[in-house]
């Protein structure tokens with residue numbers, strides 16, 4: 001097998017993968033279709049372009065995205081090095097100068113003697129060539145059709161609508177009740193609203209401020225996946241006959257006119273998702289409007305809802321735990337296409353795919369990112385079977401808590417300190433590969 005790797009896509013994940021491989025001594029052919037084939041949101045021909053916000057999230061270790069960045073920093077991630085070099089003062093947030101960031105990434109790639117750039121659209125998979133595909137949420141239609149043909153239509157999604165999730169402990173149990181629609185299982189936490197509360201809530205939803213990404217095309221929603229504010233605008237009663245219908249629920253209060261159902265998002269039940277509540281409301285509006293629901297008045301959000309065009313594979317069905325395609329073992333998937341969401345999350349999975357590919361080609365044992373690291377939790381999430389697979393960003397709700405454990409909430413400081421120890425071990429191991 002040749003040592004040369006092909007990396008497709010010069011965004012966050014692809015640039016990270018290409019630079020990681022070259023630093024390990026592997027020649028890389030990097031395909032990027034811009035500028036001859038632009039996407040709806042990229043504005044330049046630069047590598048590592050940040051398509052929207054210039055924030056990479058918090059820098060604090062007790063925040064999951066802060067820990068993720070520190071893990072990448074210790075591993076020597078090229079994207080993190082460029083981020084550190086283009087950082088802007090922004091309080092507790094880690095913001096960067098977007099132009100400088102992608103300029104640095106581009107410089108690293110263009111000056112790297114082991115990387116050959118091909119400015120071309122990649123349309124057909126050649127499973128005999130070791131390849132990392134990192135074409136992201138705006139992968140070209142031709143490539144998406146190819147992946148659909150090879151992996152099955154049911155394993156590729158084009159739009160992503162995300163509902164918010166909250167910490168279970170922040171939901172008022174005295175104002176909610178457990179029940180499933182039409183069943184005996186008490187799998188859902190139901191947050192009831194009276195008639196007056198319901199119409200007040202709907203009115204605020206109809207008028208709340210949205211935060212839509214800057215896409216050039218017209219925003220189109222799938223009927224099966226409408227944002228909740230869009231349903232509300234179709235009529236005052238649309239929601240109570242839709243996701244908020246109070247039917248089939250045992251033990252509901254007599255004045256219950258509508259409900260919001262919350263469903264467990266992790267094994268331990270510490271994180272609950274608002275079922276059917278995908279939304280494009282601005283974050284401050286999500287806080288304001290959803291906290292109108294009595295049981296959610298003190299709700300603490302783990303993740304906010306969002307909606308944008310987003311191609312992603314159903315990772316658990318098509319990927320091995322090494323991020324390889326089950327059907328094509330010489331092909332790895334990296335970045336947002338795997339089912340993560342976020343700049344640093346995509347970079348992290350670009351890094352992991354590159355290490356896995358290098359260990360495969362070089363005959364080294366694959367470095368084990370355990371569940372005790374944020375990177376390991378992301379890999380675990382995109383490769384572990386679940387009912388309703390949706391992209392995720394880094395969050396402490398991904399941490400596994402033993403059912404028997406006395407402490408139900410994650411001790412973030414402890415988790416972070418332990419994670420960084422694991423990461424240092426992996427960094428030392430990978431360092432020996434370079435020799």
Ligand SMILES: Cc1cc2nc3c(=O)[nH]c(=O)nc-3n(C[C@H](O)[C@H](O)[C@H](O)COP(=O)(O)OP(=O)(O)OC[C@H]3O[C@@H](n4cnc5c(N)ncnc54)[C@H](O)[C@@H]3O)c2cc1C
Pocket residue numbers: 008009010011012013014031032033034039041042049050051052053054055056120121122123134135136137138139140143213214308309310334335336337340341342343344346347
């Ligand atoms: C509209 C929008 C806004 C977003 N805003 C944010 C945000 O503010 N903060 C955040 O953290 N995350 C955001 N994300 C989420 C996401 O994490 C980023 O999009 C991230 O850039 C994904 O990294 P990636 O490397 O997987 O894909 P990308 O960075 O998009 O890179 C993929 C690359 O592949 C190229 N490509 C595509 N198809 C082909 C092909 N067939 N052949 C060759 N090249 C190809 C593309 O031109 C692109 O350069 C946003 C996503 C979208 C869609």
